[in-house]
Amino acid sequence: ATLWLGLYVKSRTSKKPESNALALMLFAESAWSLFSAIQLFSPNSTWQIFWHSISFLAIVIIPTAWFIVVTNFTGFLKEPVARLQRYFFVVPILTLVALLTNSQHKFFFLTTNNVSYNGFSSLTFIPGSLFLVHTWYSYLLVFLGILLLGLALVRNFKKYGIQAYGLIFGALAPLIGNVLYLSGAFPAGFPDPTPLAFTVTSITIAWAIFAG
Numbered sequence: 003a004t005l006w007l008g009l010y011v012k013s014r015t016s017k018k019p020e021s022n023a024l025a026l027m028l029f030a031e032s033a034w035s036l037f038s039a040i041q042l043f044s045p046n047s048t049w050q051i052f053w054h055s056i057s058f059l060a061i062v063i064i065p066t067a068w069f070i071v072v073t074n075f076t077g078f079l080k081e082p083v084a085r086l087q088r089y090f091f092v093v094p095i096l097t098l099v100a101l102l103t104n105s106q107h108k109f110f111f112l113t114t115n116n117v118s119y120n121g122f123s124s125l126t127f128i129p130g131s132l133f134l135v136h137t138w139y140s141y142l143l144v145f146l147g148i149l150l151l152g153l154a155l156v157r158n159f160k161k162y163g164i165q166a167y168g169l170i171f172g173a174l175a176p177l178i179g180n181v182l183y184l185s186g187a188f189p190a191g192f193p194d195p196t197p198l199a200f201t202v203t204s205i206t207i208a209w210a211i212f213a214g
Contacts, residue, residue: 003204005028005029010208020071020211031060031203033060037054042193054125058101062097066091072146072147073150075154076153078153093135109131110132110133124193137184148174155170164210168210172202176203180196
């Protein structure tokens with residue numbers, strides 16, 4: 003679903019300011035879902051850790067792309083974000099470096115273990131300090147995006163009303179799923195629901211932007 007939406011956004015002849023960032027986010031979401039699915043079906047811990055690490059190539063893109071989509075859609079902070087856009091990817095790049103070198107320092111994941119759940123072998127991990135930096139940075143961008151959408155809704159309901167509601171709902175679905183997953187609300191070994199929740203995000207965001 004997210005891959006098809008990304009291709010649809012890129013193939014449209016009439017582009018909107020947020021189209022490129024939206025397509026990037028959609029492609030990253032589809033990659034995350036794919037890598038997570040492969041991870042669940044991988045036969046041993048070595049491959050599970052490999053695909054889990056590869057999924058971060060997509061994971062680190064999504065919050066930044068989301069924030070850029072929102073600033074273009076609402077117009078709030080559009081110009082300063084456009085000027086500083088390259089710097090928003092500094093933390094994601096450092097996150098990938100920290101993850102790839104984690105075996106040397108253990109600052110990203112302290113430990114990783116395999117746990118069986120309903121016939122699937124899933125990874126569990128104890129987060130390190132750099133994982134928490136990545137997580138809070140991602141949450142910050144998502145919350146800022148929701149805040150900007152709320153401001154747009156308050157200031158100009160006629161222009162953004164239904165679309166802003168759709169975007170806020172879309173942002174909350176994976177955010178709630180991710181918070182529940184990281185807080186241990188699900189049984190040990192339960193797969194991360196965030197990639198699937200992003201399907202809801204993708205549909206609502208595409209509808210909100212292109213139905214307006």
